[in-house]
Amino acid sequence: MSRYFVDRVSRRVVYIFGVVAFLILVFIAIFILKESLPALKELGIVNILFGAKWYPSKDTFGILTMLAGSVVTTLLALAIAMPLALGCAIFLAEVAPPHIRNIVRPAVELLVGIPSVVYGLVGMLILCPVIARLSGTGSGSSVLAAAVVLAIMVLPTITSISEDSLRAVPARYKEGAFALGATHWQTIHHVLLPAARRGITAAVILGTGKAIGETMAMVMVIGNSPIFPASIFRPARTLTGNIAVEMASATGIHESALFTTGLVLFILVLLINSIGLLAYRRRA
Amino acid sequence: MDPKIQTKELGFYYGKVQALRKVTLDVKEHQITALIGPSGCGKSTFLRTLNRMNDIIPNTHLEGEVLLDGLNIYEPEIDVVEVRKRVGMVFQQPNPFPKSIFENVIFGPRMLGLNHLTSLDEVVERSLKAAALWDEVKDNLGKSGLALSGGQQQRLCLARVLAVEPEVILMDEPCSALDPLATLKIEELMQELKQSYTIVIVTHNMQQAARVSDWTGFFLLGELVEYNKTSEIFSRPKDKRTEDYITGRFG
Numbered sequence: 001m002s003r004y005f006v007d008r009v010s011r012r013v014v015y016i017f018g019v020v021a022f023l024i025l026v027f028i029a030i031f032i033l034k035e036s037l038p039a040l041k042e043l044g045i046v047n048i049l050f051g052a053k054w055y056p057s058k059d060t061f062g063i064l065t066m067l068a069g070s071v072v073t074t075l076l077a078l079a080i081a082m083p084l085a086l087g088c089a090i091f092l093a094e095v096a097p098p099h100i101r102n103i104v105r106p107a108v109e110l111l112v113g114i115p116s117v118v119y120g121l122v123g124m125l126i127l128c129p130v131i132a133r134l135s136g137t138g139s140g141s142s143v144l145a146a147a148v149v150l151a152i153m154v155l156p157t158i159t160s161i162s163e164d165s166l167r168a169v170p171a172r173y174k175e176g177a178f179a180l181g182a183t184h185w186q187t188i189h190h191v192l193l194p195a196a197r198r199g200i201t202a203a204v205i206l207g208t209g210k211a212i213g214e215t216m217a218m219v220m221v222i223g224n225s226p227i228f229p230a231s232i233f234r235p236a237r238t239l240t241g242n243i244a245v246e247m248a249s250a251t252g253i254h255e256s257a258l259f260t261t262g263l264v265l266f267i268l269v270l271l272i273n274s275i276g277l278l279a280y281r282r283r284a
Numbered sequence: 285m286d287p288k289i290q291t292k293e294l295g296f297y298y299g300k301v302q303a304l305r306k307v308t309l310d311v312k313e314h315q316i317t318a319l320i321g322p323s324g325c326g327k328s329t330f331l332r333t334l335n336r337m338n339d340i341i342p343n344t345h346l347e348g349e350v351l352l353d354g355l356n357i358y359e360p361e362i363d364v365v366e367v368r369k370r371v372g373m374v375f376q377q378p379n380p381f382p383k384s385i386f387e388n389v390i391f392g393p394r395m396l397g398l399n400h401l402t403s404l405d406e407v408v409e410r411s412l413k414a415a416a417l418w419d420e421v422k423d424n425l426g427k428s429g430l431a432l433s434g435g436q437q438q439r440l441c442l443a444r445v446l447a448v449e450p451e452v453i454l455m456d457e458p459c460s461a462l463d464p465l466a467t468l469k470i471e472e473l474m475q476e477l478k479q480s481y482t483i484v485i486v487t488h489n490m491q492q493a494a495r496v497s498d499w500t501g502f503f504l505l506g507e508l509v510e511y512n513k514t515s516e517i518f519s520r521p522k523d524k525r526t527e528d529y530i531t532g533r534f535g
Contacts, residue, residue, distance in 0.1 A: 027395060039413070057302040083359055085495055147460075170379075172375060172377055172379035173381055173382075174340075175337065175340070175375060175379065176379040176380075176381065176441070176444075177381070177395070178337065178340060178368065179335065179337060179372065179373040179445075180368070180372070180377075180391055180392035180395060180445070180448060181365045181366075181369040181392060181395055181396050181448060182391075182392075182395040183365060183395070184363075186395045188394070190391070194382070194383070195381075202400055203511060220391065
């Protein structure tokens with residue numbers, strides 16, 4: 001009897017934990033929405049989303065420049081990270097002998113564990129001065145610096161999921177290709193990569209979600225000026241940075257506008273991750 | 285007539301485990317050679333040494349020689365891609381690529397850079413006809429190869445091999461995943477193909493060996509126990525072990 005009792009109780013307990021995890025998400029969503037409402041009501045969603053000017057002193061809160069800042073740094077980061085990550089995944093899945101793979105794969109995965117602030121620090125102290133010298137102006141805090149730091153940060157995510165997808169391609173496809181006289185590289189290019197396409201797409205989308213949400217490292221290297229990212233050598237500001245930089249000093253409608261920034265970010269990341277997870281589950 | 289393929293004292297090892305012991309065998313041109321024997325006897329391993337498919341498996345090594353038209357295909361200066369072009373292979377599980385029927389057939393010629401020789405459409409039609417699949421798929425060449433039935437998939441794999449115009453076709457239990465009707469179709473096809481190709485087939489099914497082949501080799505524990513005309517092997521086996529196997533006393 002007591003065994004069944006323990007069984008029943010533990011089932012209830014973990015059930016509650018599961019529900020709590022879900023409720024936390026719902027609670028945060030409701031909280032952000034509630035805090036955003038004053039700004040949404042007073043300024044209107046169109047003015048906030050498509051307003052290009054962010055002047056808290058004049059009660060003007062348009063987040064378009066920050067939205068552009070986030071999107072441009074993320075896309076640039078992906079453009080840098082994609083070839084690297086894919087190359088690394090192909091190397092690990094197909095080329096590296098086991099003893100090399102056993103060193104490189106954990107090393108790539110350890111990159112995930114490095115705190116974001118450390119990436120920011122390295123970016124500030126090494127990357128920004130180099131960019132300042134290259135561009136000839138400013139401190140080097142720029143879209144480019146942010147994109148490079150972001151690229152390194154999403155590299156492990158994209159690499160390991162892509163590698164898993166390549167490994168998940170049935171061995172009989174590879175054998176078939178070899179038996180038809182394809183070389184190893186032709187097999188990778190024409191058989192393995194197309195067969196792993198969905199998984200790789202999912203990897204990139206999940207990496208995108210991670211990149212859009214990154215805050216600390218971005219604040220440290222992007223310069224945080226709320227201006228349109230017209231040049232990669234100039235500063236900009238991301239949605240995440242907007243909240244981090246101003247929250248401490250904001251009150252009233254300004255504070256509410258920052259929550260609206262958070263709401264936009266929340267929805268954006270939710271959408272991207274859902275698409276990513278969907279693609280990941282549906283991979284062949 | 286000289287044999288198409290000759291193996292001489294062929295030995296093969298997975299790590300330290302010896303899978304083949306001094307196998308010496310001649311494959312005659314334009315004949316069907318069947319390799320039979322219980323699971324794990326080395327017949328598939330042997331088949332895969334004939335087009336160097338075992339090269340992909342790490343930690344293996346080979347001793348002895350495999351001569352294709354008198355040339356050892358394991359010589360260092362031999363191009364393995366050229367070997368596999370001349371010696372095609374059909375596997376146990378039908379393994380069409382997740383591409384269209386057209387793309388599956390044209391894959392080999394594309395990889396070998398032969399697309400300029402003749403029009404791709406012609407190659408596809410000729411190969412599918414030779415594999416007796418053309419009439420069933422000619423209106424649906426854009427359909428995925430994976431959407432076909434198992435028997436059709438296996439014939440697609442055969443068409444894919446024929447498209448590179450090999451001299452020898454290796455078949456590794458090509459019918460074990462197929463129903464009796466699809467099996468019959470493949471067997472009929474083999475009789476036609478042997479006019480132009482040399483075929484080596486590994487089969488679990490002794491009746492199949494007796495039905496389709498001209499020559500039969502019986503493998504046991506990595507050794508070639510007996511090799512002779514199929515009619516001889518099945519009516520007057522010389523070795524006691526062969527007799528025990530074909531009469532169903534083990535295996």
